[in-house]
Amino acid sequence: MIALQDRKLALWYIGVAYIAFLIGTLMGLLQVFIRNDKLQLPAWLDYYQILTAHGVLLALIYTTFFIFAFFVTGMSKSLGTFGPKVRLVSWIGFWVTLIGTVLATAMIVAGEASVLYTFYAPLKASGWYYVGLALFVVGTWISSFALIGHYRVWRKNNKGELSPLFAFMTITTIVLWLIACLGVVATVLFQYIPWAFGWTDTINVELSRSLFWYFGHPLVYFWLLPAYIAWYVIVPKILGVKVFSDSLARLAFVLFILFSIPVGFHHQLTEPGISNFWKFLQVVLTFMVIIPSLMTAFTMFANFEISGRKKGATGLFGWFKKLPWKDVRFTSIFIAMAFFIPGGAGGIINASFQLNEVVHNTLWIVGHFHITVGTPVAMTFMGLTFWLIPYLTGRKFTKSMQILAFVQIITWSIGMLLMSTAQHILGLLGAPRRTAFSNYNNHPSALEWFDGILTSHVTMAVGGSILFLSAMILIYIVVMSMFLSPKALKVEDQVEFPMAESDKSHTPKWLENWWIWIGIAFALIIIAYAIPLSSMIMHAPPGSEGFKTW
Amino acid sequence: MSKNNEHDGMDLRGTLASVMVVGVIIVVMWVVVYMMYMGR
Numbered sequence: 001m002i003a004l005q006d007r008k009l010a011l012w013y014i015g016v017a018y019i020a021f022l023i024g025t026l027m028g029l030l031q032v033f034i035r036n037d038k039l040q041l042p043a044w045l046d047y048y049q050i051l052t053a054h055g056v057l058l059a060l061i062y063t064t065f066f067i068f069a070f071f072v073t074g075m076s077k078s079l080g081t082f083g084p085k086v087r088l089v090s091w092i093g094f095w096v097t098l099i100g101t102v103l104a105t106a107m108i109v110a111g112e113a114s115v116l117y118t119f120y121a122p123l124k125a126s127g128w129y130y131v132g133l134a135l136f137v138v139g140t141w142i143s144s145f146a147l148i149g150h151y152r153v154w155r156k157n158n159k160g161e162l163s164p165l166f167a168f169m170t171i172t173t174i175v176l177w178l179i180a181c182l183g184v185v186a187t188v189l190f191q192y193i194p195w196a197f198g199w200t201d202t203i204n205v206e207l208s209r210s211l212f213w214y215f216g217h218p219l220v221y222f223w224l225l226p227a228y229i230a231w232y233v234i235v236p237k238i239l240g241v242k243v244f245s246d247s248l249a250r251l252a253f254v255l256f257i258l259f260s261i262p263v264g265f266h267h268q269l270t271e272p273g274i275s276n277f278w279k280f281l282q283v284v285l286t287f288m289v290i291i292p293s294l295m296t297a298f299t300m301f302a303n304f305e306i307s308g309r310k311k312g313a314t315g316l317f318g319w320f321k322k323l324p325w326k327d328v329r330f331t332s333i334f335i336a337m338a339f340f341i342p343g344g345a346g347g348i349i350n351a352s353f354q355l356n357e358v359v360h361n362t363l364w365i366v367g368h369f370h371i372t373v374g375t376p377v378a379m380t381f382m383g384l385t386f387w388l389i390p391y392l393t394g395r396k397f398t399k400s401m402q403i404l405a406f407v408q409i410i411t412w413s414i415g416m417l418l419m420s421t422a423q424h425i426l427g428l429l430g431a432p433r434r435t436a437f438s439n440y441n442n443h444p445s446a447l448e449w450f451d452g453i454l455t456s457h458v459t460m461a462v463g464g465s466i467l468f469l470s471a472m473i474l475i476y477i478v479v480m481s482m483f484l485s486p487k488a489l490k491v492e493d494q495v496e497f498p499m500a501e502s503d504k505s506h507t508p509k510w511l512e513n514w515w516i517w518i519g520i521a522f523a524l525i526i527i528a529y530a531i532p533l534s535s536m537i538m539h540a541p542p543g544s545e546g547f548k549t550w
Numbered sequence: 551m552s553k554n555n556e557h558d559g560m561d562l563r564g565t566l567a568s569v570m571v572v573g574v575i576i577v578v579m580w581v582v583v584y585m586m587y588m589g590r
Contacts, residue, residue: 245557297572301565309561316564345576355583358590428586503556 001494006076007392009090011482013069014389016098017062018478024057025471032419032464036450036457037437046550047436048114055117056108059223059373060136061101066381067226068094068143071170073388074229075147077497078164079154082146086153089146097139104132114550116434118216119192121208124546127196134188137181144174162512165246165502166233172253173225175514176218179261179521183214195546202543206273207536213264214529221260223373225253227380230333231300234384236500238330239307239323243502244299250511252299255292257521259285262528266351270360273541278532279353285528286351293344300337328405329498332383335413340376343368346424361434364427367420375416379409382474389481390495396488397481397495404477411470418454419463425455 001007027050033039034047041047072090076082082090107113113125119133151171154163162168187208194200232249236242243249265274265282308319324330346368349355359365386405390397427433431449440446450456488494510516 294569294572298565298569301568302560302562305562305564306560308564316567319564341572341575342579345579348576349580349583352580352584354587355580358583358587428583506556 001391001394002073002076002497003081005087006072006082009087009094010069010072010076011389011392012094013065013072014385014392014478015482016101017065017069018475020057020061020065020101021471022475024054024062025468027051027054027057029464029468032457032461035437036461037439038461044111046111046114048116048550049108049111051434052114052116053105053108056104058378059117059369061105063223063373063377063381064097064136064140066385067173067222068097068140070226070229070381070384070388071147071173073392073497074166074499075150075170077499078166079150082150083153086146086150089149090143093139093141093143093146095139096142097136100132100135100137100139102132104129104136107132111550118212120212121192121195121203121205122544122547124196124548127193130188130192130196134185134193137185137188141178141181144178147171147174160509162504162507162509165243165249165504166229166499168250168512169225169229169232169253171514172257173222173229175518176225176257176260177222179257179518179525180215180218180222183211183264184216187211200543202545204536204540205544206271206541207533209268209271210264210274210529210533210536213267214261215264216267217264218260220373221256223377225256227336227377228253228296230380230384231296231337233500233502234498235300235330235333236303236307237498238327239303240310241303241307241500243500244302244306246502246504247507247511248295248299249502250507252292252295254511254517255295256289257517258524259288259292261521262524263289263351265528265532266356269353269356273536274532278528282528283351283353285524287348290348328402328409329383329387331406332386332409333380335409336376336379336383339371339379339413339416343371343376347372359427361432362427363423363431363433366433367423367427370416370420370423374420375412379412382409382412385474385478386481387495387498389478390485390488391497393482393485394488394494395481395485396493398485401477401480401485404473408470408473408477411466411473415463415466415468415470417463419460419467422452422455422457422459422463425452426457426460429455 030039030041030050031047031054034041034050041050072082104113107126107129110126113119113129115123115125115129119125119130147170151163151167154167155161163171191203191208191211195203232243236244263282263286265279266286268274269279269283304323305313305319308322311319311322313319313322323334346364350359350365350368386401387397389395426449429448430445438446439450450458453459
């Protein structure tokens with residue numbers, strides 16, 4: 001068990017994460033009914049307002065707060081209790097992040113920031129919304145520096161040793177986050193805030209979007225890497241095996257730093273202000289990320305097979321039956337991984353220059369989000385929640401909670417399968433994203449979107465409703481595990497933090513030489529971004545005034 | 551660094567086959583959307 005003060009910090013992070021989850025999923029439920037023309041919002045509530053709240057609260061707030069809860073707990077467990085300075089800085093980081101969250105959310109609720117989670121210019125929110133976003137990022141930086149400080153103390157006390165795998169992976173994720181945020185901080189501080197408060201009249205739209213996507217793509221990996229930590233470090237322990245390869249795991253993680261940042265243009269393939277060469281270069285770099293992704297897939301299957309064969313499995317796939325299906329900590333993460341197969345394949349399609357033309361502004365992209373961050377990441381976090389909260393509160397994860405947890409992950413899977421399949425196919429048919437309900441003057445193509453059995457807005461609404469039911473079951477489990485489940489007084493009732501053993505004896509030391517990896521990362525960023533960004537600044541088109549379309 | 555590694559002798563045929571299946575899913579999905587692109 002980790003120290004009480006560290007547990008308290010982690011629990012506050014989880015508490016905020018699940019408040020955001022509750023509101024964010026409710027906003028999702030409203031959307032599927034509006035798109036199906038089954039719900040009219042009152043005049044004071046706008047579709048784009050709830051769409052913004054849904055994206056920001058789930059994709060930014062829920063994920064980030066949960067990730068820090070996981071990191072705080074894992075770093076305290078793997079490197080030892082936080083010192084007083086680390087603890088103080090961590091709390092400051094928590095409160096600054098929370099103040100930023102509350103300010104940004106208040107602006108959305110007040111109808112001053114219906115700019116969606118990408119906050120694309122020239123849509124203009126209140127300046128305070130961007131101040132909220134900036135505080136949010138600064139808060140996460142403070143928390144990140146606290147964790148880096150804790151890691152440095154450990155390294156100083158253990159000279160020449162490789163850090164535990166959990167700590168290494170946490171620091172990798174934080175390094176990626178710090179480098180990624182430079183883009184969003186630059187655009188928010190130097191473009192959006194002066195423009196939104198009226199200190200400048202216009203904004204360079206292309207530059208703002210490019211800086212956003214410099215941040216926006218590695219943001220995806222900021223969500224994904226903590227899930228991968230669970231896949232690499234937690235799952236083997238549940239399976240009763242060691243980490244398959246410590247060096248492979250570390251190499252995969254540093255490759256994610258290198259190839260998740262200089263690739264933002266693949267989100268801007270349809271934009272005219274960037275020349276084809278730079279788009280092509282960044283698409284090539286994007287495809288490099290397939291290497292660590294397939295290394296991860298290989299490791300996961302190897303863990304399953306080794307564990308199954310240890311239990312007597314024979315034949316090519318006999319190990320599949322020997323997996324611990326009755327353990328919800330495993331089954332939840334296995335389903336998360338399964339969803340990531342089509343999710344990852346969809347990502348390759350999105351990043352392919354021509355194929356992007358087919359899917360770019362369609363519901364396909366929304367479906368893609370939901371089978372990447374919405375299930376592989378979110379369901380991994382759910383699988384962690386089931387044991388992480390009881391571990392932190394010292395309460396039991398009772399039999400009835402375990403059954404409910406199964407109901408929760410099964411309903412989430414069914415709901416997501418229905419909703420995201422409908423979104424993918426509707427997208428291929430041409431149904432647009434980011435739009436409220438419209439029948440496009442009864443155009444035959446648009447009417448088709450409401451007709452199919454699996455491919456309609458009705459299916460989306462049914463899927464969305466099942467997802468909301470699942471979300472509420474999860475909230476019930478969270479509340480029970482935090483406050484109401486019986487205390488685990490006997491040792492056998494206590495919930496463990498499952499952290500697999502990792503053999504570092506064959507791992508080369510250079511894998512933990514940050515100068516190498518941060519150096520290569522910046523070199524690739526400069527190659528991919530220096531010329532196109534400077535061109536956007538030096539040959540800037542006339543800037544745009546702000547628009548408030550809601 | 552020792553050349554003997556702990557993975558020698560492990561039966562990972564299922565892993566190889568599974569990763570291949572993932573690869574096939576990626577290729578099939580990609581080709582389907584590519585055909586749609588060409589068809590439009």
